[in-house]
Amino acid sequence: MMQNTEVTHTVRLILGDQLNPLHSWFSDTDPQTLYLMMEMRQETDYVRHHAQKVIAIFAAMRAFATALRERGHRVHYLQINEADSQLPMVESLDAVMARTGASVLEYQEPDEWRLDALLKEHLAQAEASGSYSGRMVGSEHFYTERHQAQSMFKPGSRWLMETFYRQMRKRHAVLLDAKREPEGGQWNFDSENRKAWKGFPPEPEDFRPRHDHTLLWEQIQRAGVQTFGTPSAQSFRWPLDRAEALAQLETFATDVLPYFGDFQDALSGKARRLFHSLLSFALNTKMLSPQEVVERAARAWQGGGVPLPAAEGFIRQILGWREYVRAVYWAAMPGYEAHNFFDHQAELPDWFWTGKTHMACVSSAITQSLDMAHAHHIQRLMVIGNFALLAGLNPNALHQWYLGIYIDAFEWVELPNTVGMSQFADGGGLATKPYVSSAAYLDRMGDHCAGCRYDKKQKTTADACPFNALYWEFYDRHTRLLSHNPRIGMAYRQLEKMQPEEKEALFEKARSLRANLNAL
Known part of the structure; x- marks a missing residue:
């Protein structure tokens, strides 16, 4: 419980991704200003997060609170084991405002739309009821303003x-x-x-x-x-x-x-x-x-x-x-997460949570993500994202997986990368073409094919790399939506040159693969 032993005029809320000690807020100390940091179940639970992501953010938040106190600032810190951490953020916020008697709430602009909307609406209600007033200030981080x-x-x-x-x-x-x-x-x-x-x-x-x-x-x-994922709590490498x-x-x-x-x-x-x-x-x-x-x-x-x-x-x-x-x-925003240009509805295969797929490049990328909470952009885009798009996985489900698994995934940066760039689910609002490939690109840029159960050169045999048949069937399946895109005309010209029996074998193979994703 918080003890109201000092006069508090202003409470300043610091979110878990606002750990900038150079922000102008901290240029001087004010005994009537209280900094508020909260570990909230609301934030751990809105998607299921990688263990390292939760640990990293909480550990960094606690270190930041300690540093502020050492600089002479007053800080109230709510830990995840305290009862108020179970409450919605705005209820915990109201509780602190009431206990301290503070009349002003200040917060830095959130980077995620849901928190921005939540805090704006709640502050408007607080001001309308006469509970307290407040304002939002800039985060002093980006090169550009939001709009x-x-x-x-x-x-x-x-x-x-x-x-x-x-x-x-x-x-x-x-x-x-x-x-x-x-x-x-x-x-x-x-x-x-x-x-x-x-x-x-x-x-x-x-x-x-x-x-x-x-x-x-x-x-x-x-x-x-x-x-989910490996916590690595005893040998943690994030700053x-x-x-x-x-x-x-x-x-x-x-x-x-x-x-x-x-x-x-x-x-x-x-x-x-x-x-x-x-x-x-x-x-x-x-x-x-x-x-x-x-x-x-x-x-x-x-x-x-x-x-x-x-x-x-x-x-x-x-x-x-x-x-x-x-x-x-x-x-x-809002609503960008609901885009589904291709109407892809397939569930994520079970091996997205284990990495246990026979596709060596996909297994490597997902296993690394589960172990490190990190994968580089080509693993995210041209391995995992590529497969997801070819296989017809639901883009919103994939978005939630990306948002949860990666240490650096906050919605403002992850959502456009997943829904727009990776899955082309916005129909080309962000990317000029779908980023898909067959095994040839993956083999050219990597070394996984040499040790893979699947054969990079085969298309329809039992041991053929799934990326090959899925690649061609993806373009055929979405001819109406994509055939006029000037950046991918070559793919359709190649399809036109194929013999009918060759195409049908490819498409039948791809349909079989998509019907049995958990077995790949």
Whole structure:
């Protein structure tokens, strides 16, 4: 229970993804201001989350609260084992306001639409009843405001990421020469970022510190929180605070970024991390700002230690894609999660929760996700997402799985990536084509096919790679919706050249696969 021993005028709510110690809120101390942080069943239970995600957020929240107290701020922290954690957030919030006698509530703008709507509605009710007043302030994190991107595109035009990215580069003077032209003479080096990894250079060691969160994990379990995945509580690798995140950024920029560009799209069953930064959790909880991450990558190139395609490819993910999908999210919500352009309805196979499928690349990606709460973007898009789209899995069910399993998954960034980019469920609002492939792409970018039960070269035999038949049947099944898309005309031209018996064998194989997904 909270003791009201000091006069409180203002309560400032800090959400679990708002762990930025540099926010202007904390520039000075005020004895009449109380900071409120809450571990809530509402937030652990709205989807089923990976154990490491719950542990990481709670551990980082607790470390943040401790740091605030050490700086002289007053903090009330509600732990998951306390009774009020079982209440809806707004009821716990009202209880704190009543106990303290505070007359003002302040909160930073939430990044998720559901929390934004919830807090706005509740504050309006509190003000109407005379309970307390309040206001929302900025999170001081992103390059752009929520709806700023809408002014960057002409009405009725497509929101192309490349257009957005170039404008952001110009607006923030990133990788520009003296004439404000792109360094290296081109805006995008994506064509140079597609090499397969053959084992050299070696994957870097995991430089992150280890934490023992056994007691926290026991507390989470006793509270009844339902999770999945491997908790790794005794050897936990995700950062606790800004200092650890900064150290991670520095090591990445000096030792790992030089190789990121070449191999950012590579797949391997022999290396889980490859040359990815693993910074997304620290970024999405605001331990790090996107500005400092982009600036550090640019300095790494300017210092001569990192090739321009590597620096540009990494910066494009932060300055371009990350800000772009956030803009799409706020423009499309509410209701974006309900899009289902292809009317796909299949349930997720059971092996999404075990990784026990005979498809080596899919098993590797899902098993890694269950073990680490992380997979890189090609595993998410071109392995798991690719299969889900070809197999006709329900995009909303897949969205909830992605939202739960990944350490960095908050709805503003995960939902457009899953529903729009991965599953094309918005009908092309985000992506210009469905991102699907047969086994040929997976073999070209990875090394899983060599040890797989299925044969990458076969299409209709018992041991044929499922991606092959599913690929062609996907296009045939959705001819009406896709045949006029100029980016995928080649697929339909190839289908037209096939003999009728060849096509029917492919389609029958695919239908059999889709009817028996749990057996794959």
